Structures are given as C-alpha cells and as structure tokens.
Amino acid sequence: GQQLNQSPQSMFIQEGEDVSMNCTSSSIFNTWLWYKQDPGEGPVLLIALYKAGELTSNGRLTAQFGITRKDSFLNISASIPSDVGIYFCAGHSGGSNYKLTFGKGTLLTVNP
C-alpha cells in the first residue's frame, strides 16, 4: 500500500528558530494536507495543497506541494512555545477514493 515517510521524527528547537519538516511518498498524490495535533486533542487541519508546485501560507506556516507530486514540506518561521505538538502530513490519491494516507508525525518541542 501507499506509505509516507515523514521526517524528522522529532525536533527540539529554541523559540524564534525556523523549522522545516517534510514527507515523501513512493507514489503520486493529488492532494497534500498538513495537520497539527496538540496534546490530548485530535489533529487540526493547517494547510491543504491541491496542485503540484503550489506554495501556500497560513500565518507563520508555509507548505509546498512538490513538483513530482511525491513530496511536500512544511516550514514554520519564528517558532513560539504554542507551536509544540505533533505535525502530520497526509496525502490523497484523488477521485472518489476517500482514504487519506498519514505520515507518522513530527514531534516538535520549542524551548522558551
């Protein structure tokens, strides 16, 4: 089946630093999604990407849909303590297929 490799698994950074994480796939996706999960909560959608090469921002977050359609990255600029959580990528292959394929997540810790 489809698999997503998400890296890094975890990151420890200082407040104010920029962060970058990425996902790669062995197969093509038509949609890439990035979620954040706070401790004790469910994942919340941050950014959705629909076209190869698309670059989309949401505040301090920027995500890109790779040209090959097999990868995506998420950048967080000027990190703050509330950025702490687990970030997941998810891909969708398109059509009426309802399944999302999720990465294993990146655990982000921000030291004040």
Place this chain on the structure above:
Amino acid sequence: ETGVTQTPRHLVMGMTNKKSLKCEQHLGHNAMYWYKQSAKKPLELMFVYSLEERVENNSVPSRFSPECPNSSHLFLHLHTLQPEDSALYLCASSPGTGGHTRYGYTFGSGTRLTVV
C-alpha cells in the same frame, strides 16, 4: 455546539467489560470515520461510513463493532478487548467520502482508552 464531539474523553476498562465510544458531528457532513492512534504508528483507519452505510472495514477484529444510526452519530462498541487495544480512538467526519480532499477531515478530540 459545533465540530466533532467525542465521549468519553478517557476510558479505563477491563478485558471482560463492554463499553461504547460515542461521536457526534454538527457539521452536516455525510461521512464519518473511526481511526486508531497508537504511539509511534501512523493513524490507522478502522471504519468508514457514508450516509450511514459502512463502506470500509479495514480488517478490524470483531471485538470492535461500529454503529452509525444516522449521519450525525457514530458509535464504537467494545467488548473483550486486549491490552494492546489501548490507544487514542479518533472520530472524524468529512462532507462526503470524496469531499474531504478539499477540506480534510475534521477530527474529534479522541477517547483515550486503557485496557487493563
């Protein structure tokens, strides 16, 4: 109340108990999902319902039994669980089984299940 609501938030049950997890969505969505989240594993899709009809049963053991009485409510009935079933169980909804590509799933906060 808006969004996807799951109850209870925490549940501890013995291996011989029977319990149920509840999910309710107030978004007018037509599709609902159960996911299992274990440490260091990707989210595992368990069941999918579209307009109250089950469209996916992802090789889940029969000790997990879903029920979808209408498009706003989803239950997961649990009986004779094993300790390895301890996990966070997440409910999600989407406009349709294809509509989530535009907006993604909306997840509930989950039920933290511990089987002792």
